[in-house]
Amino acid sequence: MNAKEIERIVSSLDKIPTLPAIYSKLGKLLQSPDATIAAVSNIISEDQVIAAKVLKFVNSAFYGFPQRVGSLQRAIVILGFNTIKNLVFATSVFDMFRGMDTGGAFDKKNFWKHCIGSAVASRVLAEAADLRNPDEVFTGGLLHDIGKLVVAVHYPDKYSAVVNEVQHTGTPMVESERKIFGYDHCQVGSALAAQWRFPADTAQMIGAHHLADGAVPARKDIAAVHMGNILSMALGLGSGGEKKLATVNAKAWELLGLSLSSLELVMDKIVKLYGENTEILEM
Numbered sequence: 001m002n003a004k005e006i007e008r009i010v011s012s013l014d015k016i017p018t019l020p021a022i023y024s025k026l027g028k029l030l031q032s033p034d035a036t037i038a039a040v041s042n043i044i045s046e047d048q049v050i051a052a053k054v055l056k057f058v059n060s061a062f063y064g065f066p067q068r069v070g071s072l073q074r075a076i077v078i079l080g081f082n083t084i085k086n087l088v089f090a091t092s093v094f095d096m097f098r099g100m101d102t103g104g105a106f107d108k109k110n111f112w113k114h115c116i117g118s119a120v121a122s123r124v125l126a127e128a129a130d131l132r133n134p135d136e137v138f139t140g141g142l143l144h145d146i147g148k149l150v151v152a153v154h155y156p157d158k159y160s161a162v163v164n165e166v167q168h169t170g171t172p173m174v175e176s177e178r179k180i181f182g183y184d185h186c187q188v189g190s191a192l193a194a195q196w197r198f199p200a201d202t203a204q205m206i207g208a209h210h211l212a213d214g215a216v217p218a219r220k221d222i223a224a225v226h227m228g229n230i231l232s233m234a235l236g237l238g239s240g241g242e243k244k245l246a247t248v249n250a251k252a253w254e255l256l257g258l259s260l261s262s263l264e265l266v267m268d269k270i271v272k273l274y275g276e277n278t279e280i281l282e283m
Contacts, residue, residue, distance in 0.1 A: 020050075058075040059084060119138045125227055166243050
């Protein structure tokens with residue numbers, strides 16, 4: 001199926017959650033010349049749960065600031081508008097799908113843990129490779145498998161068949177999905193990101209994260225999400241449903257420019273940050 005057909009399928013689904021009102025309001029404000037630190041802070045403060053999570057993130061080891069950041073306005077000054085916007089989405093995405101049934105074979109709790117692990121790993125890799133947008137890479141890692149959840153919510157029995165086949169045969173999920181549905185979670189996730197009006201780079205991180213058939217990654221952020229997904233699997237941080245560890249795309253690792261000797265430090269940092277991130281996001 002081509003991208004237009006996938007977009008049509010995603011648009012026709014009736015259980016796609018809308019973006020949180022606070023995130024949409026924030027997006028509109030940040031496109032306006034009237035965006036000020038106080039105005040952004042006021043919007044986030046409308047949702048005290050999200051505001052508390054954002055401050056917990058800012059004060060976590062994830063950012064490692066030497067002094068406690070006590071207010072949203074101070075957090076915005078330090079991190080900037082785009083990073084705060086990404087954090088608002090990250091802290092609300094769980095609630096968007098909360099309560100939606102995915103069928104017996106799809107383990108939603110382990111799925112989310114894998115998404116958090118992949119997000120943390122992708123960001124750690126992005127920082128190690130000196131990418132300019134590690135927080136956007138975090139969002140790409142967090143949403144890399146969102147297509148699985150969307151399809152499982154709408155077709156729980158058919159998606160259970162995908163999960164069961166993968167677990168019994170070791171077939172990669174994308175192959176089983178294509179056989180049963182005619183499309184895969186990467187295509188659905190990318191189309192959903194476009195529907196939510198996320199940046200094209202984010203949609204591409206989601207759509208290309210498997211780098212199938214040895215494809216050359218177009219950018220380092222895609223390479224980081226590809227490797228972040230695999231490291232999350234290798235470290236046992238939740239489960240996206242795969243039976244076997246995905247194959248590393250050598251070109252992705254090469255593009256990041258990291259040495260094998262640095263991998264142990266990267267993995268240690270991922271494990272240390274994972275627990276804290278899981279606690280904040282699952283609040």
